[in-house]
Amino acid sequence: MSELAIDRTIDRSHMQVSDEVAIQITGMNKWYGAFHVLRDINMTVNRGERIVICGPSGSGKSTLIRCINRLEEHQQGQIIVDGTELTSDLKNIDKVRSEVGMVFQHFNLFPHLTILENCTLAPIWVRKEPRKEAEATAMHYLEKVKIPEQANKYPGQLSGGQQQRVAIARSLCMKPRIMLFDEPTSALDPEMIKEVLDTMIELAEEGMTMLCVTHEMGFAQAVANRVIFMDQGQIVEQNEPKEFFNNPQSDRTKLFLSQILGH
Amino acid sequence: MSGTKANSASFVRDTMLSEQDPPITERGVVKWARENLFSGPLNTFLTIIGAVAIYIILKGLAPWLLHSVWNANSAAECREIIAAAYGEGAHGACWGVVRERWAQFLYGFYPSEHYWRVNLTFILLFVALAPILFANLPRKMLWFSVIYPAVALLLLWGGSVWVPVAALAGFALGWLAYRFALPVTGSLAATVAAVLVPIIWWLFFAGWFAGLAHGILPLGMEQVPSSKFGGFLLSLTIGVTGIAFSLPLGVVLALGRQSDMFLVKTLSVGFIEFIRGVPLITLLFTASLLLNYFLPPGTNFDIILRVIIMVTLFSAAYIAEVVRGGLAALPRGQYEAADALGLDYWKAQQLIIMPQALKISIPGIVSSFIGLFKDTTLVIFVGLLDPLKGITDAIRGSFEWKGIYWEPFLFPALIFFLICFGMSRYSMYLENKLKRDHR
Ligand SMILES: Nc1ncnc2c1ncn2[C@@H]1O[C@H](COP(=O)(O)OP(=O)(O)OP(=O)(O)O)[C@@H](O)[C@H]1O
Ligand SMILES: [Mg+2]
Numbered sequence: 172m173s174e175l176a177i178d179r180t181i182d183r184s185h186m187q188v189s190d191e192v193a194i195q196i197t198g199m200n201k202w203y204g205a206f207h208v209l210r211d212i213n214m215t216v217n218r219g220e221r222i223v224i225c226g227p228s229g230s231g232k233s234t235l236i237r238c239i240n241r242l243e244e245h246q247q248g249q250i251i252v253d254g255t256e257l258t259s260d261l262k263n264i265d266k267v268r269s270e271v272g273m274v275f276q277h278f279n280l281f282p283h284l285t286i287l288e289n290c291t292l293a294p295i296w297v298r299k300e301p302r303k304e305a306e307a308t309a310m311h312y313l314e315k316v317k318i319p320e321q322a323n324k325y326p327g328q329l330s331g332g333q334q335q336r337v338a339i340a341r342s343l344c345m346k347p348r349i350m351l352f353d354e355p356t357s358a359l360d361p362e363m364i365k366e367v368l369d370t371m372i373e374l375a376e377e378g379m380t381m382l383c384v385t386h387e388m389g390f391a392q393a394v395a396n397r398v399i400f401m402d403q404g405q406i407v408e409q410n411e412p413k414e415f416f417n418n419p420q421s422d423r424t425k426l427f428l429s430q431i432l433g434h
Numbered sequence: 435m436s437g438t439k440a441n442s443a444s445f446v447r448d449t450m451l452s453e454q455d456p457p458i459t460e461r462g463v464v465k466w467a468r469e470n471l472f473s474g475p476l477n478t479f480l481t482i483i484g485a486v487a488i489y490i491i492l493k494g495l496a497p498w499l500l501h502s503v504w505n506a507n508s509a510a511e512c513r514e515i516i517a518a519a520y521g522e523g524a525h526g527a528c529w530g531v532v533r534e535r536w537a538q539f540l541y542g543f544y545p546s547e548h549y550w551r552v553n554l555t556f557i558l559l560f561v562a563l564a565p566i567l568f569a570n571l572p573r574k575m576l577w578f579s580v581i582y583p584a585v586a587l588l589l590l591w592g593g594s595v596w597v598p599v600a601a602l603a604g605f606a607l608g609w610l611a612y613r614f615a616l617p618v619t620g621s622l623a624a625t626v627a628a629v630l631v632p633i634i635w636w637l638f639f640a641g642w643f644a645g646l647a648h649g650i651l652p653l654g655m656e657q658v659p660s661s662k663f664g665g666f667l668l669s670l671t672i673g674v675t676g677i678a679f680s681l682p683l684g685v686v687l688a689l690g691r692q693s694d695m696f697l698v699k700t701l702s703v704g705f706i707e708f709i710r711g712v713p714l715i716t717l718l719f720t721a722s723l724l725l726n727y728f729l730p731p732g733t734n735f736d737i738i739l740r741v742i743i744m745v746t747l748f749s750a751a752y753i754a755e756v757v758r759g760g761l762a763a764l765p766r767g768q769y770e771a772a773d774a775l776g777l778d779y780w781k782a783q784q785l786i787i788m789p790q791a792l793k794i795s796i797p798g799i800v801s802s803f804i805g806l807f808k809d810t811t812l813v814i815f816v817g818l819l820d821p822l823k824g825i826t827d828a829i830r831g832s833f834e835w836k837g838i839y840w841e842p843f844l845f846p847a848l849i850f851f852l853i854c855f856g857m858s859r860y861s862m863y864l865e866n867k868l869k870r871d872h873r
Contacts, residue, residue: 292775
């Protein structure tokens with residue numbers, strides 16, 4: 172866990188939180204076998220929100236955001252994403268997945284495909300876009316994450332930071348309305364963390380709705396409009412970043428913050 | 435360092451020494467031998483043992499090979515020639531048997547005036563395989579690969595042109611059924627239709643159609659019954675067909691074994707474990723004897739076809755396990771990324787999972803193929819003439835070649851080796867070509 176200072180000025184003109192609800196989670200519970208991993212989660216995310224989720228290891232952060240695009244199944248309660256409720260109905264799951272992008276800790280690029288093919292695969296096969304069009308879109312997003320010159324290489328030839336930026340571009344090619352990040356920088360060296368965070372900040376500046384599990388508290392302070400603290404499968408505390416860091420309410424939050432911020 | 439500065443140095447060598455070779459002990463064969471053969475007491479000991487073994491083998495084999503006779507028409511003639519040339523009691527290889535009987539090794543008892551049909555089938559096999567083996571060839575060539583089985587069926591067995599046409603028509607009907615059912619009934623029902631329609635066609639209408647068409651337009655070739663097949667013609671027919679069908683079946687079984695659906699999973703596991711637990715010969719006996727009890731009397735179910743089915747099922751069970759190993763080697767993240775991008779199960783399998791899992795499994799799959807191809811010699815046990823024992827026994831049973839032993843084994847062994855070695859080299863080529871991690 173590191174605290175990288177964000178030294179750039181952030182353009183907040185497009186960072187607006189609207190009244191429209193993007194994600195609505197009510198009374199959600201999840202078990203792994205007998206292990207109660209998520210307990211009574213209630214949470215509303217409005218369009219344009221940038222939420223950072225933090226908490227100790229094993230607190231259920233990954234599980235929570237993986238429930239939002241149904242990589243994990245919940246057993247109780249309701250998750251509604253962009254007006255579509257997640258049930259075992261495959262149609263709904265497909266609809267939600269086509270609107271929600273996800274970036275993983277270990278990038279999960281497809282090693283047998285070039286960077287460009289990684290980015291065009293889903294648009295061509297899921298969205299049925301013509302190849303030419305998909306490639307143009309892919310190049311656009313690769314330029315945005317600043318690696319268009321790598322388009323014809325394979326993931327194995329790129330650095331970790333570059334791979335993660337490709338992973339972000341790959342998600343963006345599906346034109347998602349919500350982006351989920353699960354510790355996108357925790358497998359990276361400090362240099363590379365910065366390039367990935369920069370990409371994420373640019374995304375936030377364009378008004379993307381984002382849920383980030385991360386321990387980059389500099390990022391949380393600069394970009395997030397809300398920080399959620401989880402422990403033992405529960406949302407313990409949530410607040411806007413300034414309040415959250417300066418004036419934590421619960422003892423568990425205080426302990427956690429003192430541990431990761433080192434004071 | 436600039437030119438003027440160099441002069442200020444206290445010592446500068448101005449005549450360069452000529453290049454020298456390293457000392458003899460550090461160079462070429464001597465260095466190699468020291469490092470690889472005599473690097474320590476154990477290594478030296480093993481080298482000597484190895485050299486002695488090679489000497490003993492060569493001492494036995496060399497005279498036999500050096501006394502080879504090519505131009506002889508019987509075993510007795512061979513022995514006379516060797517005795518005349520190298521003295522009474524000398525041993526020598528008699529390759530005359532290969533010279534005289536090579537056709538039998540290759541074609542079995544296929545009528546010789548029809549050898550061209552076999553040859554043509556063999557040449558066309560390469561045309562059909564080329565676009566599958568080498569991705570840089572034009573994709574249009576795959577159309578020939580698709581109709582090749584029908585062409586081969588017609589060329590090898592002969593009979594009416596309409597039989598393979600009727601067989602192919604089944605696939606076309608299946609495709610049509612899928613196309614027309616898809617918009618009306620959805621993908622599951624369309625898939626079922628695509629499977630059922632061809633089966634119904636083959637079972638009830640194909641024969642009738644072929645007969646009718648042949649009545650109107652009798653086109654065809656002279657029939658050659660399966661009993662005339664033998665040698666490498668038989669091995670390759672069974673081997674190539676078995677290989678072509680066991681890979682897709684193996685992939686399906688591997689996926690079935692991983693399925694969440696209880697019935698699919700149980701059937702796949704049961705099938706794989708049963709087949710792997712039973713010797714291939716048992717399955718071949720089942721094919722040749724038992725099926726007769728179950729099939730309605732009077733059904734004419736070709737013995738080669740039955741053997742092909744059994745060999746395919748046998749190999750598919752092994753390939754399923756090899757592919758399962760490849761699937762297990764893929765990180766969970768690959769499945770999750772595919773899911774998160776909205777790819778459905780089949781697209782994820784086709785585009786993400788299988789290309790990687792199969793690539794990992796190439797060595798194992800090719801091993802299974804090589805095993806399958808060599809196992810085709812087991813058809814001797816159901817009365818078919820395999821190149822190794824079937825044909826060899828037939829030759830040794832003949833009057834001229836009585837008493838000949840090794841030569842008729844070595845010739846098919848050589849051909850087996852060439853084919854299997856070819857497969858193994860191709861697998862290495864493919865692995866290299868698909869290498870993507872340039873680490
Ligand atoms: N597939 C699974 N089966 C059983 N238990 C699981 C499974 N996945 C996670 N868990 C457990 O659920 C709990 C929450 O896991 P989760 O990955 O959501 O934690 P996390 O907050 O993301 O932790 P980290 O910071 O280490 O990533 C952990 O105790 C973990 O051991
Ligand atoms: Mg986690």
